[in-house]
Amino acid sequence: MIIVALKTTQSNAALVNLALGKPASQQSNFRFDNNNEWTADKGNDGNADTDMFNNHCFHTDDNTSPWWEVDLQDVYYISQVNITNRQDAGTERAESVEISVARQNPGNWQMVAYNEGQIGSFISLTFAPVKARYVRVTLRNKQTYLHLCEVEVFGENVPADDCAVNLCFNGGVCTNGTTILSLGKPASQSSKFKFDNNNEWTADKGNDGNADSDLFNNHCFHTDDNTSPWWEVDLQDIYDITQVNITNRQDAGTERAQNIEISIAKENPGNWSMVAYKEGEMGPFMSLKFDPVQARYVRVTLRNKQTQFHLCEVEVYGYK
Incomplete structure (x- = not known):
């Protein structure tokens, strides 16, 4: 089993929530009745209301390893993901949460954080900065519904001269020397x-x-x-x-x-x-x-x- 060391913190004030209002998708859509649309966009609408029936949470169907993801629409240095869980019911379903990132979609997903067990009402997962455009939240190897009420992705812009100090994964042209x-x-x-x-x-x-x-x-x-x-x-x-x-x-x-x-x-x-x-x-x-x-x-x-x-x-x- 892979376990990434995590620490729970408050958001770094110097970082920006890059996920707010960006295009989001989820593995499947669960619809309770005609009055509730718990679609992927509710997971990053800026409203962390934890009552599902107030329509600010997303909700998948019953899947194996259900997931939700956001397209940040550009490559950033990602270093933190905050998750607000549903509280009116089904809170215990949010467990074995894996955070993965990618620069392309479809692409190669890289796991950057993993929390074994239930997350409770809120969790903040921090990790070494990694360049990514797409961020995915998955309930690893669980057969269940996935519903969360807010996902915040924190990071910062990739410097224009990034190729001068790092390997070339930001579209620049240089020799990586590997x-x-x-x-x-x-x-x-x-x-x-x-x-x-x-x-x-x-x-x-x-x-x-x-x-x-x-x-x-x-x-x-x-x-x-x-x-x-x-x-x-x-x-x-x-x-x-x-x-x-x-x-x-x-x-x-x-x-x-x-x-x-x-x-x-x-x-x-x-x-x-x-x-x-x-x-x-x-x-x-x-x-x-x-x-x-x-x-x-x-x-x-x-x-x-x-x-x-x-x-x-x-x-x-x-x-x-």
């Missing part, structure tokens, strides 16, 4: 699958520098049939990680590589933090980029899938 850190480093996987005595699809084949996508040419790793199978690499030192490239198997079983989660840690065993997530099938190749995060270990997981896991090359990029 290198492949994973090549030939010690790797491991959740289990080993052996087809016959001539094939050893071990973890080290996942970062051997050969992206041949035919499994039987012995340059891909292959796990057994597991729940949430994973592959990981030990970079043998702590680096600033910014990107993970993945080459999928193409000769067969391509569709198994789906719901891919990239997690990192400084120690192993340690606390794993998700930095990127791609829902659905990935296709033959995928490049996941994110703001620099310090780590020694990088793990690729098929989140909540019961299947075999095989990829033909994983490249981890970063700098010291």
